[in-house]
Amino acid sequence: MVDVIALELSRRKRAACFKSNEHVVKEPIIFRVLDDYLPMELLHTSIGNGAVKQLIAVTGKTHQVYSQLRNHTPIPNVKIYYTTPKIGDLPEWYHYGKSVTVPDLVLVAQPGYAILTRDSRKQIPQRKPQEVLAGMSGYNNHYPEMLGVFLAYGPVFRKGHHKGPLQLCDIYALMCAILHIDGCHTSCGRILRVNDVLTNDARVALTIALPTSGRAPSEKMLLFIAVLVVYFYM
Structure with missing residues (x-):
């Protein structure tokens, strides 16, 4: 699934690479x-x-x-x-x-x-007797040690730019905007919270379409939903 997204971004020449590690695995004490x-x-x-x-x-x-x-x-x-x-x-x-x-x-x-x-x-589900829990995810992301990592580079992204914590739904809105996906229901995602990671030219060129009620989600939108719920381990 990640390869499909990377290929699509590369084909459109908008992002050479992006990586979203939306959660951290913590060793239980x-x-x-x-x-x-x-x-x-x-x-x-x-x-x-x-x-x-x-x-x-x-x-x-x-x-x-x-x-x-x-x-x-x-x-x-x-x-x-x-x-x-x-x-x-x-x-x-x-x-x-x-x-x-x-x-x-x-x-x-x-x-x-x-x-x-x-x-x-x-x-x-029932645990297997021999199962050993070496690490856990799913903790409250308000704890600093639980924050994930978002890395991206390509023609639409500012070089050397560092940004503080992002909301995962905003990354989804950002990817929808970069790919100009129609019918992209961003839910709680807000492109204005993350568009400072883009170059000035990219911000001007991108047309951000707000979701319209009653519109069916496109196949590409569903693809992004699937990607955002996949666990990416660094």
Whole structure:
């Protein structure tokens, strides 16, 4: 997939190279086991291991699970949140809330910590007995050590320019603009936050089309969406 994007950028002679490392793998220091802090009979299913764990409580026990892990036996360096609308206390900048695929409760660990479940009957996916977790990703990117790297060079990019942290959705908007992709729904991405990485001529030449409601996303737009969710390890 990355080769396809690089080829397209090269063909249009707009960027010789770009590299986006949108997340960092952090070596866990301490493992927190959910079973040590919560009576597991209150829990129906726990989803995921590591930086984030979703919790599905037994029917009628959601608030009891929340209260147990928030007030009575909180997990050190791990915080529990409600995702349910109106009562949810998860910060808005997570862009993560209750839906058909997101349970009512979610645990979020600080960098260097990982959340595990010992009871395999309550865990999805189940870990293999011999599996060793050597590193974790998915931590809060507000921590400086979690910031990724964006490198680019080519005729549209300023030479030797250094910029501070970028939002991943802005990189998506930037790539859509460089390739003049029609129907590019940039969502929360804002080209004006990142267009200072472009040369003056490029900023003048590029026509930034704002998304129009009701327009179907193009195949190239979908291609970029796929690329942006791929993990790039440096």
